[in-house]
Amino acid sequence: MPEQRLLTVKLGGSLVSRAGGRTEFKLEGRNIMEMLRHLGRDCPELEPMLGNAVSVAVDGQIYRDALLHPLNPDNEIILLPRMAGG
Amino acid sequence: MPLDAKTSNDKKAFKSVGTSPIRPDGIDKVTGRARFGADMSAPGMLVGRILRSPHAHAKIKSIDTSKAEALPGVKAVITSADLPKYKDADEDILINIMARDRALYDGHTVAAVAAIDAAVAKKALKLIKVDYEIMPHVTDVDLAMLPNAPLVHPGRYDGMAENEHLALALQEQGKAKSKRKSTNIVSRYDFGHGDVKKGFKQADVIVEHEFTTEATHQGYIEPHACLANVSSDGSGELWVCTQGHFMVRDVCAALLGMDVSSLRVTPSEIGGGFGGKTTVFIEPVALALSRKAGRPVKVVMSREEVFRATGPTASSSIKVRLGAKKDGRFVAAEAVLKYQGGAFPGSPVEMGAMTAFACYDLANVKIVGYDVVTNRPKQAAYRAPGAPMSAFAVEGCVGELAEKLGMDPIELRKKNAAVEGTKSSYGPTFGPIGLVETLDAAKKHKNYKAKLGKNQGRGVASGFWFNFGGNTCVNINLNVDGTLALAVGTPDIGGSRASMCLMAAEELGIPYDDVRAIVADTSSLGYNDVTDGSRVTFASGLATINAARDCAAKLCKRAAQIWDIPADAVKWENGAAHPAGANAGDFPPLSIKELAGQAHSTGGPIAGHYEVNADGAGPSFATHVVDVEVDPETGATKVLRYLVVQDAGKAVHRAYVEGQFQGGAVQGIGWVLNEEYIYGEDGRLQNAGFLDYRIPVCSDVPMIDTVIVEVPNPGHPYGVRGVGETSIVPPLAAVANAVSAAIGVRATTLPMSPPRILEALKSKSA
Numbered sequence A: 001m002p003e004q005r006l007l008t009v010k011l012g013g014s015l016v017s018r019a020g021g022r023t024e025f026k027l028e029g030r031n032i033m034e035m036l037r038h039l040g041r042d043c044p045e046l047e048p049m050l051g052n053a054v055s056v057a058v059d060g061q062i063y064r065d066a067l068l069h070p071l072n073p074d075n076e077i078i079l080l081p082r083m084a085g086g
Numbered sequence B: 001m002p003l004d005a006k007t008s009n010d011k012k013a014f015k016s017v018g019t020s021p022i023r024p025d026g027i028d029k030v031t032g033r034a035r036f037g038a039d040m041s042a043p044g045m046l047v048g049r050i051l052r053s054p055h056a057h058a059k060i061k062s063i064d065t066s067k068a069e070a071l072p073g074v075k076a077v078i079t080s081a082d083l084p085k086y087k088d089a090d091e092d093i094l095i096n097i098m099a100r101d102r103a104l105y106d107g108h109t110v111a112a113v114a115a116i117d118a119a120v121a122k123k124a125l126k127l128i129k130v131d132y133e134i135m136p137h138v139t140d141v142d143l144a145m146l147p148n149a150p151l152v153h154p155g156r157y158d159g160m161a162e163n164e165h166l167a168l169a170l171q172e173q174g175k176a177k178s179k180r181k182s183t184n185i186v187s188r189y190d191f192g193h194g195d196v197k198k199g200f201k202q203a204d205v206i207v208e209h210e211f212t213t214e215a216t217h218q219g220y221i222e223p224h225a226c227l228a229n230v231s232s233d234g235s236g237e238l239w240v241c242t243q244g245h246f247m248v249r250d251v252c253a254a255l256l257g258m259d260v261s262s263l264r265v266t267p268s269e270i271g272g273g274f275g276g277k278t279t280v281f282i283e284p285v286a287l288a289l290s291r292k293a294g295r296p297v298k299v300v301m302s303r304e305e306v307f308r309a310t311g312p313t314a315s316s317s318i319k320v321r322l323g324a325k326k327d328g329r330f331v332a333a334e335a336v337l338k339y340q341g342g343a344f345p346g347s348p349v350e351m352g353a354m355t356a357f358a359c360y361d362l363a364n365v366k367i368v369g370y371d372v373v374t375n376r377p378k379q380a381a382y383r384a385p386g387a388p389m390s391a392f393a394v395e396g397c398v399g400e401l402a403e404k405l406g407m408d409p410i411e412l413r414k415k416n417a418a419v420e421g422t423k424s425s426y427g428p429t430f431g432p433i434g435l436v437e438t439l440d441a442a443k444k445h446k447n448y449k450a451k452l453g454k455n456q457g458r459g460v461a462s463g464f465w466f467n468f469g470g471n472t473c474v475n476i477n478l479n480v481d482g483t484l485a486l487a488v489g490t491p492d493i494g495g496s497r498a499s500m501c502l503m504a505a506e507e508l509g510i511p512y513d514d515v516r517a518i519v520a521d522t523s524s525l526g527y528n529d530v531t532d533g534s535r536v537t538f539a540s541g542l543a544t545i546n547a548a549r550d551c552a553a554k555l556c557k558r559a560a561q562i563w564d565i566p567a568d569a570v571k572w573e574n575g576a577a578h579p580a581g582a583n584a585g586d587f588p589p590l591s592i593k594e595l596a597g598q599a600h601s602t603g604g605p606i607a608g609h610y611e612v613n614a615d616g617a618g619p620s621f622a623t624h625v626v627d628v629e630v631d632p633e634t635g636a637t638k639v640l641r642y643l644v645v646q647d648a649g650k651a652v653h654r655a656y657v658e659g660q661f662q663g664g665a666v667q668g669i670g671w672v673l674n675e676e677y678i679y680g681e682d683g684r685l686q687n688a689g690f691l692d693y694r695i696p697v698c699s700d701v702p703m704i705d706t707v708i709v710e711v712p713n714p715g716h717p718y719g720v721r722g723v724g725e726t727s728i729v730p731p732l733a734a735v736a737n738a739v740s741a742a743i744g745v746r747a748t749t750l751p752m753s754p755p756r757i758l759e760a761l762k763s764k765s766a
Helices: A014-018 A032-042 A044-049 B005-009 B026-031 B066-070 B091-097 B118-127 B161-172 B196-201 B245-256 B283-293 B303-309 B349-355 B387-405 B409-416 B435-444 B496-508 B536-563 B592-597 B654-673 B731-743 B754-765
Strands: A007-011 A024-027 A054-058 A061-063 A077-081 B046-052 B058-064 B074-078 B109-115 B129-134 B185-193 B205-213 B225-230 B236-240 B263-267 B297-300 B315-324 B330-340 B365-372 B456-465 B470-478 B484-488 B515-519 B570-573 B576-579 B607-614 B620-630 B637-647 B704-709
Touching: A007 A032, A014 A044, A014 A077, A014 B185, A024 A032, A032 A044, A032 A054, A077 B349, B046 B118, B046 B283, B046 B303, B058 B109, B066 B074, B066 B118, B074 B118, B074 B283, B091 B245, B091 B283, B109 B118, B109 B283, B185 B349, B196 B315, B196 B330, B205 B387, B225 B283, B236 B245, B236 B283, B245 B263, B245 B283, B283 B297, B315 B349, B315 B387, B330 B349, B330 B387, B349 B365, B349 B387, B349 B456, B387 B409, B387 B456, B387 B654, B387 B731, B409 B435, B409 B456, B435 B456, B435 B620, B435 B637, B435 B704, B456 B731, B470 B536, B470 B592, B484 B496, B484 B536, B496 B515, B496 B536, B536 B570, B536 B576, B536 B592, B536 B607, B576 B592, B620 B731, B637 B654, B637 B731, B654 B704, B654 B731, B731 B754
Parallel strands: A007 A077, B046 B297, B236 B263, B330 B365, B484 B515, B637 B704
Antiparallel strands: A007 A024, A054 A061, A054 A077, B046 B109, B058 B129, B074 B109, B185 B365, B205 B315, B225 B236, B225 B297, B315 B330, B456 B620, B470 B484, B470 B607, B570 B576, B620 B637
């Protein structure tokens, strides 16, 4: 059985210090919701922030509240602070 | 939703989009017929007034409201005891709208009254006795980070991961490590990639400066105002001046323990917002007063209250270091940003950190941001929150680097400009973007070739903003005469109704004047996010286009029924249904007016609808060029010429887009030259009015020249990007660079008011 490829998820902003300086995780997940669930399990310190305090950049496009957006291991995935404008 | 083929292949394919018709709200606004927040009234209405703390930081030992309550004409008095207590994300909002055990800033609400008229309400406020114990305060961001600073929230951040930031921050500042665990630093943000130390070793030239900016207010002309009416059955209505009435509904319902469905919120016309009306201040207070009094209550802020108790932007202290090779190629960039956002967490430092170097393609970049609390009002969003300050610092260093290298400042920026495929300084890789196009257009413009005289200087700066999408819901109802009623849920703060009408007209092939847009209340549409993030023309536009397409599909279906042919044998073109294909039959087109006229007798009303959490927003870049003249005798700066070049993706209403460009530039000119929150040693705001807080007026600025660049956003059918915020990102730096060139001293402190400029000139001559 071929080894499952994992998502490469990079962190930015306050998530880095929350994760003790760690900037990258290898995670399972078919969409943003599953990826965040796995991230919360791997790094419980981040768990409180993963509800509605983050945005997710996928291949350069920033998503807010798009938990069902599909992900694959070839995506560039970066967790950023949840952004707001004026 | 991808770019339409016609948009990408033929820019002239549009008929309505890209024109500048008369704005639908114009006549009402110039004749005084438009109803703003304070214009609403209701039978039996009471006047609400708010008692505010005169202290920057004080323990509230007790509040005695008995004499106020006994005053004839007073119908309700409330304090924090009348509001629920929370221990979750809403708690900061709740404490900000009504102080609990401590007043955290000058102007913090401590009590409110509802009375039969303003005179009685004012008298009642004077009868409320608050026993304060004054506590040490801090209002400056750098002072707030010191180990011995008065604490805004003693103990609140003990034991949290962020607590480590104090030690780290002090180490980075070269100060002694503190033994104290509590701190005013509430978050640290890290961005960047590469090896900055290695990068700086490769640099031939390094520029390094420390910059400070003061807090400024959005300066919207209409103060906050609302009318609340809570029934004895617990349901309520609220009319309010806001950028997001769905947000107001949800937040107020949560704070007051109401069901969302029992509160209906209707937005008024809005006299400016610029981000400052994306949260709540008086609305929950008015609802609580109405609930207690059993009558409608109107609350209207005075200008002084707007300054003291709403949300200005953050003040900042920023250090930037930038290294380049002799040929101008940047090899390393580093910044430390410290923003204070008032008495609660949430300064926009993370946005400042993310946007700081976003214009450039950098192999080695590091940005650290600190969110710091002080005894000031809780900051609110202000147009591209956090970005103008960091751009001021970074673009100042870029400008100085161009001088040191003897390079044209536009060519230096172009040499290092982010392009499609660049890994941004904040992480994601850019798609199609238009920074280089703005630089090229700026260099070609006549302003860039104008000759400068004595005491004059030219400044250039570029800027970036993300732009957002978000939750959006739109209805289009076809009227019996073939005109359209378009209902959107995003308050129109910058001309969005006109833009929506243009897009609906474009899709349905009908005249712009046949579409009328309204901003519908919270019970008439599905949820819409706040009007912020330059999202509305993109997201509401995208929903409008799809609602119009839904409407067109239904019109085609109706025509097919009338013609008795399959629905897919009908196409919509130029405002009419046409038979399509060889076997569809030969029928004369049915216009939208003909179909509307017989809709009720051929199957019923016709309407289009669309709801979406829109993604695909395209970031935008701008380049500004400004010429100034500084009077060395008085220190006064006159703006001679100002050029804004910005990528709009696709300008839907060209005049409105130009207006957004011009408005951002003018607000930026005020920020860089005059505006600042001035606090006394007692921590009280000293200039809470437009007499002492001077925003620019027409005579202060020249005509702002504009160039609209259109690099289509692939995430929108017409290529639209947001335009509302990017225009305020470069002005601070552009004007500062121009002033620096004119006086021969690098200007690093805002505002560059006449006394500061005279001081700089004095230090230069010394």
